Amino acid sequence: MAKGASGAAPMSSSSSRSRPDVEIRPLRAADAPSVSALASAAASTPGDNVYPIEHLDLELRGKSERPVSPDRAAFGAFLAGRLVATACATPEAGGRGYLSRVYVAPGLRGAGIGRAMIEHLEAFLKDRGSSVAYLRFFGARMPLQRLWIRAGYARVGTARVLSLSGSPGFVVMCTKRLL
Numbered sequence: 001m002a003k004g005a006s007g008a009a010p011m012s013s014s015s016s017r018s019r020p021d022v023e024i025r026p027l028r029a030a031d032a033p034s035v036s037a038l039a040s041a042a043a044s045t046p047g048d049n050v051y052p053i054e055h056l057d058l059e060l061r062g063k064s065e066r067p068v069s070p071d072r073a074a075f076g077a078f079l080a081g082r083l084v085a086t087a088c089a090t091p092e093a094g095g096r097g098y099l100s101r102v103y104v105a106p107g108l109r110g111a112g113i114g115r116a117m118i119e120h121l122e123a124f125l126k127d128r129g130s131s132v133a134y135l136r137f138f139g140a141r142m143p144l145q146r147l148w149i150r151a152g153y154a155r156v157g158t159a160r161v162l163s164l165s166g167s168p169g170f171v172v173m174c175t176k177r178l179l
């Protein structure tokens, strides 16, 4: 990704596919209503309702009751001024960087926006000295593994968890060396 991943940047095109011409930049408090609209789309899209985007607008407004790392950066991808994707990155101690909340508007999937967001997060983390990026996803969503494997991540472990409804499941952890 281009220089200064903490600021606005055009999408890179490592893929042969033609990606939509989106701008990726940090989300601001003023973007909270747009994030809220995207969260509504998630809530009404089958399979997306487990995705925790709904708290991101509260976080942007500084009203989240959940603790949020002050180092975490939230990014949005904008297409003709409209928010179409979100993603977060958190540089951590020990040279690790955590990726989270990668979400693309349902009607725009499969066009490379998710991959572009991942590349942007990686550039952001590298700028801050992270040598390894990692993420987790729920095992029930195993097809997602393709997204991460295609982006160069390796599956390194699983952990048993209980879902909110109390049913057993597991989370998958993936990592990628950045430096």
Ligand SMILES: CC(C)(COP(=O)(O)OP(=O)(O)OC[C@H]1O[C@@H](n2cnc3c(N)ncnc32)[C@H](O)[C@@H]1OP(=O)(O)O)[C@@H](O)C(=O)NCCC(=O)NCCS
Pocket (backbone or CB within 6 Å): 048, 051, 101, 102, 103, 104, 105, 108, 109, 110, 111, 112, 113, 114, 115, 116, 136, 137, 143, 144, 145, 146, 147, 148, 150
């Ligand atoms: C997962 C998500 C972010 C992918 O975004 P996207 O813009 O559609 O992904 P891209 O077009 O950049 O696809 C990149 C690669 O991942 C693959 N991929 C993307 N989503 C996939 C999925 N759900 N299942 C399987 N493969 C997937 C694509 O096929 C592509 O691989 P290819 O180049 O071999 O064809 C998007 O589907 C989404 O927002 N889903 C709901 C939220 C979610 O699950 N987030 C991930 C949390 S870990």
